[in-house]
Every structure is written in C-alpha cells, then in structure tokens.
Amino acid sequence: MRAATFALRHELIGLAGVVERNVYLTKRYIWWDVAWFIWTVANTLTITFIAKGIEASGGIIDVNRATTSLLVGAVIWAYLGVVFEFLTETVAWERWEGTIEYTFMAPLSRAMHLGGSGVFAVLYGLIRAVLLFFVVAAFFDLSMPNADFFAALVVLVVASVSFFGIGMMMAVLPLISPEKGAQLGYVAQGLMLVCSGVYYPVDVLPGWMQAIATVSPATYALEGIRGAILDGQSLGAVWPDIWPLLIIGAACIPLGLWVFHRGELYAKRHGKLKRSG
Amino acid sequence: MSQTAELMTNEAVPAAVDGVPAVEVVELHKDFWRRNKDRGRLGRRGRRRVAAIRGVSFAMARGETVAILGQNGSGKSTLVRLLSTLLLPDGGEARIFGYDVSSQARPVRRMVNRVSVEASFFKKMSAAENLAYAARFYGMMPGETKRAIPEILGRVGFPADRRHESMENLSRGMQQKVALARALLTSPVLLLLDEPTTGLDPRSKLEVQDFIRQLQSSHDSTILLCTHDLAEAEALADRVGILDRGRLLALEPADDLKRRYGASTLEEAFFAATGRAFEEEGDEDDDRDVYA
Numbered sequence: 001m002r003a004a005t006f007a008l009r010h011e012l013i014g015l016a017g018v019v020e021r022n023v024y025l026t027k028r029y030i031w032w033d034v035a036w037f038i039w040t041v042a043n044t045l046t047i048t049f050i051a052k053g054i055e056a057s058g059g060i061i062d063v064n065r066a067t068t069s070l071l072v073g074a075v076i077w078a079y080l081g082v083v084f085e086f087l088t089e090t091v092a093w094e095r096w097e098g099t100i101e102y103t104f105m106a107p108l109s110r111a112m113h114l115g116g117s118g119v120f121a122v123l124y125g126l127i128r129a130v131l132l133f134f135v136v137a138a139f140f141d142l143s144m145p146n147a148d149f150f151a152a153l154v155v156l157v158v159a160s161v162s163f164f165g166i167g168m169m170m171a172v173l174p175l176i177s178p179e180k181g182a183q184l185g186y187v188a189q190g191l192m193l194v195c196s197g198v199y200y201p202v203d204v205l206p207g208w209m210q211a212i213a214t215v216s217p218a219t220y221a222l223e224g225i226r227g228a229i230l231d232g233q234s235l236g237a238v239w240p241d242i243w244p245l246l247i248i249g250a251a252c253i254p255l256g257l258w259v260f261h262r263g264e265l266y267a268k269r270h271g272k273l274k275r276s277g
Numbered sequence: 278m279s280q281t282a283e284l285m286t287n288e289a290v291p292a293a294v295d296g297v298p299a300v301e302v303v304e305l306h307k308d309f310w311r312r313n314k315d316r317g318r319l320g321r322r323g324r325r326r327v328a329a330i331r332g333v334s335f336a337m338a339r340g341e342t343v344a345i346l347g348q349n350g351s352g353k354s355t356l357v358r359l360l361s362t363l364l365l366p367d368g369g370e371a372r373i374f375g376y377d378v379s380s381q382a383r384p385v386r387r388m389v390n391r392v393s394v395e396a397s398f399f400k401k402m403s404a405a406e407n408l409a410y411a412a413r414f415y416g417m418m419p420g421e422t423k424r425a426i427p428e429i430l431g432r433v434g435f436p437a438d439r440r441h442e443s444m445e446n447l448s449r450g451m452q453q454k455v456a457l458a459r460a461l462l463t464s465p466v467l468l469l470l471d472e473p474t475t476g477l478d479p480r481s482k483l484e485v486q487d488f489i490r491q492l493q494s495s496h497d498s499t500i501l502l503c504t505h506d507l508a509e510a511e512a513l514a515d516r517v518g519i520l521d522r523g524r525l526l527a528l529e530p531a532d533d534l535k536r537r538y539g540a541s542t543l544e545e546a547f548f549a550a551t552g553r554a555f556e557e558e559g560d561e562d563d564d565r566d567v568y569a
Contacts, residue, residue, distance in 0.1 A: 009416065010415075010416035013413050013416050013417070013418060014413055014414045014416070016413065017409070017410055017412075017413020017414060018413075020409070020410065020413065021399070021402070021406075021410045024399075024402050024406050024410075025399065025401065025402065028401040028402065029401070097397060097398065097399050097400065098395050098397030098398075099397045099398060099399060101358070101361075101363050101391075101393075101397070102391070102397065102411060102459070103414070104362075104363060105361045105362055105363055105386055105389070105390075105391065106386060106411070106414035106415065107383055107384075107386040107387040107414065107415065108414045113414075265365070268362075268363065268364055268365045269364075269365050270309070270310065271309055271355075271358075271364060273358075273363055273364075274358070274363075
C-alpha cells in the first residue's frame, strides 16, 4: 500500500513537472503567443465575416445566428490546434532542444509524461478559446441572450478527453518522422473537423463523411456547444452530446497510449530518439 | 552523505543487491539500417544492416570506473544508449544491478543517469528551471529541489548566483557543469559519461575531471566513461576498454593493457589492438558515424 502511494506520488510530481515546464516556456515565449493569438483572431474574422458577406450579396440569413455558429466552429478549430500542437510538441520540442533522451530515460510513465502536456494544453487552450470567443463576439457585437456558457464549457472540457487521446496518437508522429511528423498533426486536425460539421451542418456531407462524423468527438463538441450558446440548452439538454463524448474519450485515451507506446518501441528499435532537428 | 543523496531515499531507488555486478553485459548486439550510397537499377537506394555493437560482453563491479576508448562510430554512444534504455538490443542482454534493461526498464531508469557530449537543455529556461524539471521526473518536490539545486551546483563549481540565467547565456563549459549537476541530482548508482569533456576548454575539462575524481572518492557511484581522451581514460578509470567497430577488443587496467600489447602508451596499445591509429578513421567509420 505504502509503495503504491509512493509510486502514485512520484507519478503525479512528474506530471506536475511537465505542466511547470510548459508554464516556464509559455512565459519565455509570451510575446510570440500574443502575436499568434492576433493571427488566430484575424483568421477567425475571415471566417465569421462570411455571414455578413452572404447577406450583402442578397442571401437571406440570420446574420447574428450564422456568425455565432461560424464563430463556434472557428474557436473549436483553434482550440483543437492548440491541444494537438502542445501534444505533438511533447516530442518535437524536446527533440529540437535535444532533451528528449533525458526525458525518455527518466523513471516516469509515459501516461503521466503525456498527461502533463495534455493538462497544460487543455488549460491553456481553454483560456485562449474563451478569450478568442469573446474578442470576436465583441467585434461583431453578437447578441446571445439565451446562451448557457457553463454547459458549453462543460461540453468542451469533456470533449478535451477525446482530443487528448487523439493528440497522443499525433504526438508519436515526430518520433517516427523527425522532419515532417509534427506537421501531420494539422492533417489530422483538418480531417477530423471537415467531417464534423465545423462550419456547416453534418447533414450536408456525403454519406461516408457522415458515418465518420458519428465517431468524431468534434461532431458532438460542436453540436453541444452550439446548442448551449445559440439555443440556450442546459447541461441536461446537451447530455445527448456528452455521453458519446465520454464513450469516445474512454476509448481514445488507452488507444492513444497504446499507439504512442508502439511508436516509442519503433523509435528505440531504430535509433530514432537520437536525431535532432 | 550529502544533502542531495539524502533526498533520494531507499524507497526511491530500487535495491541494488550485494554481490550482483553493477553492470553485466552478455553478447550484446545492436544493428541499424542504413541506406546505400549508390542507387540500384530502378533508381532506388537499397538498405543494409550495419552492426553498431557486435557481441559485446563485460561486467563492472559496484564502485568501479571503467573507461571505454573508441573512435567516432565505434559504438560507444550506442552502448551507453542501450544501458540507459534508450535503445532496444537486437541480441544478448544487459543488466544493471540485476535488472534487465529491456524488460525491467523502470528500475533501471531509477538507478542510471547520463551525461553526454551535448549538454542538452531548454535554452530559454534557466539552469535552476532545467534542473527542477529533470528532478520532478525522479519524484523530487519543489521544496526539495529548492534546497538541493544550489547545493549540487556548488559541488560542480557552478556559481550559484547564475542559476537563474538562461542556459543560452552560459558558456559550453558552464552548460556541461549543469549537465553533471542534472545527472547527480538524482543520485544515480550508475553514471554513464559519454564524452563529458569533449569540446571543453582545458580549464573546464580539468574541472570536470576533478569532479569525477571527487565523485569516485565520495559517492557510491559506478561510472562508465566513454571517451576520446586517452589521458583522461588512464587517469580516471580502474579499467580501460577498447571498442572498435562495435567489438570490445580488450578491457583491462591501463598498465595491463599496455603490457599485453607491448606498448609504452595507451595510444600505442590502441594501435596494436585495432591495427590503426587512434585518430585515423576509414570509410566504414564515416558510414557508422550516425550511430556513434
């Protein structure tokens, strides 16, 4: 019992160490993060202006509702980008700095090592997503009188478990391909969102893409958050979106760890940990 | 016992059983795949296996310092990576205090630490932050590292008042001292030193070598030192091994090695054992260099 408690304490200290390191690095690069946030705001505006553009070109549309719906899609896109980026950087950044061998030879389970990156990514991503949402909403002076922001936040947090699991699968790519692996995270992000109704209802997609949408956590995240913000759905009302997220999350975490473990074995067999850059 | 050593309780470090060799390597083998330089008929470059470590066997007693001499590409760093669980062997076995490096990696990791030729750190973070990050993986809490980091930095001759400076502002010699501190912070019972003085100026080199001597006299560490520096090997090690193209040709006290090859210096002994001068490298070595 004492040994198990000691081992758990050790693991949690290691997890906290990864969070602590990411806090240090974020502080060191804070102005780069501000610049990156400005880019994200600009990118989000290019998407949310589409609703006004449709109206200006004669389309009949509820601009407030359409802009809010597009904004939710853009915020989820940006959030997913941050989570995947931090997780793939778990390997890519350490490889670039040359510290990866020291981290991989430390007596810490990979679950806690990746978990530390995941916890920080989710916290950082949530703060950024909330800021992005309200900055752009203020820009358009969007009216959301019925919005249940608490329910929306809960959906996003629950969805983050699945995003974390998929992010772990992405994190293994820089181990396999040091040069191009990290970029493949963006491919996964795009493929997942295109099938999940990021800026449109899933119903408009071809049948095979709709089939993929049923197992994509982003589908339920987008539906739940839109329901909470646009229609004021409470936590109980978005439950049909939450329970699939719980099931997908429960599958994604062990699958993500297994995929990463396989990738780590491959890297250790072929000497891929050593190469920098 | 130093304060740092006290921090790592017996609970943290797996028991190193008395009478069991600190390191036991039996017929260890590691291959890598390399692309051919020439293209085949269809314009594609084939691949071939290159043996980085070939049937290496040796044992080290607890508290012993062994130096492994070898040219670039001889397999020194591959051997260190195999012992530190960063590579999986293709054959044979390696045990650290009785624990297998492949199947019992966790206790091995708790007992081993390493200093390599590149002092790798997060460059934007300070020495103290980098050390704290490394220490967390070994279960050290902030309160513990706050006490231990200045102490360990002092022991390696790093000015304590510079511990909050970014690593990128420190000289190569200073960075290597922080690398030594990182390895010692976790009180390893097996220390793997992979060319720790390569590229250092003469003064920093002497300081690092002096510190290794201090470790030998005051710390219960077994040290495997891979080096290019013949004088360093002779001065620091109880036994000296010659690793050539992945094969361990000899492992004896330096004087026995010289006697066996009828040589007056280690350099001559190296030449007699390998058939080539220490600094001489052929095409094959160039080819093997990526696995060094």
